[in-house]
Amino acid sequence: MFKYRLRLVIYAVLSILGETALATGTCRDVSLGIQILGSGGPEMTDQRASTGYLIWRDGHARVLIDMGPGSMLRFEQTGAQVNDLQVILLTHLHVDHSADLPALIKAGYFTRRNVDLPVYGPTGNTLMPGTTAFVADLFNSASGVFRYLGSYLNGEDTYRLLPHDISAEGKQSTIAVNDRRFKITAVSVHHGPIPALAWRIDLAGQAIVISGDMNGDNHTLELLATGADILIAHHAIPEDAHGTARDLHMPPSVIGTIAATAKVKQLVLSHRMMRTLGNETESEKIIRHHYGGRIVFGDDLQCFSLQATTEK
């Protein structure tokens, strides 16, 4: 408890000093890369945006994964264009992964986007709507909370949002996105009682995998991530977490085991929360027991350049 309080004090001081955990890299100049929009969790004390990632190809942001609070500002700071997005993938619908989605759609009004935008995310259960219902709850022109933006669902605007539910029940789902340059695959992961997916994007000979929030119980991520060039794993809890936190999230030993089993080339830790911030040395030590590859603790706006190996 004392250690936790000390970390809170350290981060309170850093925030007073204006420390914002921002990286300076850009993904605009790389042939293929993934950029972190938000490396934090739902807290307001971590000086980070909540979850969001952007995959870049030849100067264009093509795939958006999650859109938690603050990701919208980071999206703007990257120089990405709403027009360039080809698909949105949602790992699950917790607020810290989805709340900036309506803000992004509203921002799109001020662009000349005229190509439909697919949104893929998990099916629902009694606690969460499925992705299609979630989008309808936001934008349905009769009943959505933002019904004034209903034209993005009913076909009366320059483009449509096209939501799809991907089964969060089965062990493996594969979806085809209307772009021959990349393939997108999802698996269901255990995130307490919340339907959740991990995503894999294959393009230009590289494989990018995002764990989303999960605790490892489904043992599906190690299969999805096999041979991945980069695995972004959510590092929300320390090793000694228990109870609800452990039912929702994976501790460092599970992250290390998955990265090692899947033989991923590099591991990026994100969704960093007050429970793990300041604890990096200990977390890395535990992960190292299992995994020998490159480990990076991610920050907002950090870009990871990947070696594109196939033709455009």
Ligand SMILES: [Zn+2]
């Ligand atoms: Zn979550």
